[in-house]
Amino acid sequence: MIKTVAIQGVRGSFHHIVTQQFFDNPVDSIECMTFDSVVDSLITQESDAGVMALENSIAGSIIPNYALIDKNELHIVGEHYLDIQHNLMALKGQSIEDIKEVYSHPMALLQCKQFFRKHPHIKLVEDKDTAEVAERIQEKQLIGIGAIASVAAAEIFELDILAESIQTIKHNETRFVIVKRKNSVVPENEINKASVKFEANHKRGSLAAILNVMSDCRLSLTKIQSLPIIETPWKYAFFVDVTFDNYEDFKKAKALIEIMSDAFKVLGEYKNAKL
Template identity: 45%
Template sequence: MTQRIAIQGIKGSNHHKVVCDFISTKAEIKACMSFNNLVKAIITNQVDYGIMAIENSIAGSILPNYKLISDHDLNITAEYYLDIKHNLAALEGQKLDEIKTVNSHQMAFLQCGDFLYQQKHLKLVEDVDTALPAQIIAEKQISHVAAIVPDGTAELFGLEVLKSHIQDNDLNSTRFVKVERNSQILPNQSADKASIRFELAHEPGSLFKVLALLQEYNVNMTKIQSIPTAHSKWNYAFYIDLIFLPEIDIKKLMKTLKSITHHFKLLGIYKQAQK
């Protein structure tokens, strides 16, 4: 059966590249112009699941997406790491000094700051996606406008790469998660990573108790992120990723964590991906 997958952006975007590289080139893709629309597609059963960017090794966490996952009771069931390569593309025959405007996603601009700083004549225009500007340039044959696109996107739309791999850092990588709406989270035998969310009382040692428990279970905390909550001023939710050994009683650990925190949520148990 063909998988129905929601992505942020269109074909040719990094989200689409994750699907093609790690899941299937034959999936039925639902292109969503925002992460909110992606989540809506999942919870209304328009798709089987969604692929969502969650953090970048250079630009950091995409904070609103953590909240979307928690607020809509989505479960993380897999993760993928994609090396990010950015290219400047335009209509065939265009030269770099002829380009006046560059369109792309804000994250692409952030990750190509050094190159763009050197091109002071360029006007930057933000778009919802990295691939959509390329599609528009190609379809409307727009001259003097370029797009910052992932590897393979210029070829997909028949554009020419004016400058390849313009990202500031070759170690640029984005973590994507597979999110779906399951009624119950059941870890499989290969699962070795968990994502959780909780809040703590404003009292001395509350976070220490959590960290001490993780040490007791010999669990490796690979990420901790605090995000303001909406229900109280200056109150924060903690989002934590944990890697655990096969012999760990993960259900017991989750139960104990729930007992020493507030508003605890297990967001997912899954197998960690190769970075």
């Protein structure tokens, strides 16, 4: 059973909210300030699992996290979708005009860019985590400083919300994955989604041939993303997510794609969290 989970951020962060919603049993969170530390915590066996944001409606795929999973031979064992609502918060008794600087995670700043264009007097400063700024504002009683974070963070650290749901895209869904060390397996009868990576040539038809096999094996594609392989011109890595009804179908597809592509790798086999 998973007992300790490494998350990016502190209590009240979106990764923390994911651990609370995803796991059936209560888990301890190991608070990490970077995704690299999440991975370290897993590798050194300090934690049983880690949570990582993988894509969202504004920025698309978070490519560096794909690379972390791939490079460190982690295994995706689950996914979770969260509708992320960003709120501007500060010490009680202040108005938005009193706020000089707002600190938050770069992704949160990006997602709220449009809101801050209407408040050009506010300086936006990159920070490690959304909720950790909220914690710091309360702890150090920082006047004139704002955080962008969840309602949960405002409650935990007793801050006033000055503006609600300030992200540009109101329905701002982020997909998180739960990762474990290599060789972690989900029971076959629970698996109906997989993330794979393979390399294929620029040569016309190479990708189409692989997608044909997927389709012949009754897999549905829910995501595809090509990335140029920097050292090898005209060769591409593809990250593909597929869903299926029958694990045997996916097994067959795996065997075929392994032969047809280079560097085929299963990044995870897990349960589809979308209805």
